Amino acid sequence: MAVLADILRALMVADSLPRGAREAALLAGRDRLTAFVGVEVADYADAGGLTGSGLSNPGHWLAHHADLSQTQGRSIIATGRLAKRFDAVAEGISEGVLTSDHLTVLKKCLPRNRTRYRAEAFDDHHKMMIDLARELDFPSFKKACAAWVSLADDADPDVTAPEEQDLGIDFTDNGDGTTNIKGLILTTDALLLKEGLIRIAEQATQTHRQQQQQSAQDPAVEGSAGAGSTGEGPTGEGPAEDGLGVDYSISEYTLRPVIRRGRRYWMARALGMIANKANTAPKDGTAPDPLLVVMFDSESFETAKHAYTSDEPELPADIVFRPGYQCETLDGQPINPLEAFRIALNHRIARCVINTTNRRVDLGRTSRLFTGAARQAIIYRDRTCTTPGCRKPGRTGQIDHIKQWQHGGTTDTHNGQLLCPEHHHHKTRTEAQQQASEPF
16 A cells, blocks of 8 residues: 555645646545545444544544544545455555445445455456556546446345235325326346336427427417317327327426426326327237337357256356456447347347347448438447537437538448537538638
């Protein structure tokens, strides 16, 4: 563990660094100093230094003497004990590889009420976790650790999974027009439900905005004219529907609190819409598109397939450290490969196996717009808006030509990028301004 003088010298050197590198060095110094303090106080407490202070918890003792909250004090001690116990963690802190965010994730991998299996698994794998921190950005590191925790829990013989009879949902009527819903469902079912709620919520929001715009242009338009609305769409031709055939023509009185409360409120309302859809036959008689897309790398997919078709009860937790490992939803939610393969068998999800393809996605100059497989391929590849710092999900994004169509750009994956609507509009507007300012 670095001594205090080494940490202070590193902080002094940070003054001479350029902007960006300087801030990174200061944050690394903060984490090293925090771990150093945690180790010192933990040693002091273990040696009986807190006797007579009236405080038995070293985190509370530190909070009292350093003017910190008790939560901050406990966090510093936990960091110090982590660095004291694992030399690789101390080394990562000294190198500036592990930030406070990394340490928070590592502490969750080794919770207080850990089983013997989890403790032994962390002892075996923590060095590989720190190697991942050296190789990956923080969001990718966090997802890898979350995947490791999931697989470690599945393989843990001391962890009892909920019995089937434990699963269930309870409805409690509040007597005021609302109902509390509480229960326990499978994670994969929860992901499917959440994805469905988000889809409907976004479609409902878009429909309402269109109604507002048309109402502003023509006050006589029905559909959002107040509590006396007839339930017709903005054109007055019938109920306003989305691709799922659900009626979203709600009165203005009902919609106003929805807009204020945002997506969470929309999702609550979408539960009723899903129930309505479940009791309504589709117009064309075809099955709806899968709600989930799971991104597999080819080796993980084959490993899960082999495990499912054999008598192996689970996958090894260290599969996440294999180079190229990937098994997550389109939004980056880690998912157990074996569980993903199980539910894929009944077609409730669509799988996208990386590095393998059997679909034509190069449209060349035959099409101006990215559609079908070409659009899906870019969404699956980019996942979020490609503008630096923007993490908006692909489901709301738009596919943009890197080299514009009118300038000879082709409609293929090499010339496409995923942008959120705001950044796509900004890029289009900026290019139009630049073109207008160029001399003829």
